Amino acid sequence: MSRTMPVTMETPQVRNLLETNPRTRLIDVRTPGEFAAAHIPGSSNVPLDLLREHRSELTASHEDPVVLVCASGARAEQARSVLETAGLDQLSVLSGGVTGWQQHDAPMNHGSGTWGMERQVRLTAGLLVLAGVLASIAYEPLKWIAGFVGGGLTFAAISNTCAMSRVLGLLPHNRTRKGDARRMLPALTGEQAPTGRTAD
Known part of the structure; x- marks a missing residue:
């Protein structure tokens, strides 16, 4: 199947697509807590x-x-890479994610639910920097904790x-529960219209 969807779409384009093609599936790849x-x-x-855990099982029985969708677009891009590797190609990423969607009112x-x-x-980066600075009062080399965090955030920005x-995603409140795959994956791969949607 050749690609007919653009790689990324702005909020107005997505809203127009939803109006003109009601079978369009919006797949939010954030954690369940963020989604809630x-x-x-x-x-x-x-x-x-x-998606990462079940990448070898992903096949779409629909067109x-x-x-x-994610918070900013970064995780949605990662999801697109996973899904394209699995053979799905009619995929777009909402540019700017939920943040961009809200900016368009x-x-x-x-x-x-949990924080985004x-x-x-x-919060975690701020606490690590604060802890490193305060701890360096007692033991000066601990100031490098703040430097390490700053370097990590700089690399994160450059590499997107x-x-x-990824580490925070392993915490229980950010993890998908076992058994949820059977309920969630059909929204992406199932032949029928997604059943897990919240239309209110």
Whole structure:
């Protein structure tokens, strides 16, 4: 099948696609907690860690357009790479992610859930820097903790990857529960219209 979807789409393009093709699938690859806190109406949650874990099993039995969504676009790009390796090619990434969607005053569903991954990274990095500076008062070499964190954040920005978010993603509140694959994956791969959508 040849690609007919652009690699990335801006919020207005995605909204137009949803209006003109109701079978378009919005797949949010953030953690379940992030999805529960806020998500685009009609989107389905299929976390990135689940896609990585089941990459060898992923085959789509449909030709519906798929738009991948995350907080900023970085994790959705990673998900696109995973899915293209698995043979799925009708994929686009929402440019700017949920953040860009909100900047266009597009509708959002809000609930209760964990902080977004970016906010968790900021908190963790801030605590490590603060701890390193305070601890260096007693033992001066510990100031290099702050330098290490700063270097890591600089590399994350340049490479558009984030090792800290990968580590935080292993925490229980960010992990997909065992058994959720059977419920979540059909939203992406199933022949019928996604059943896990939240349309309210």
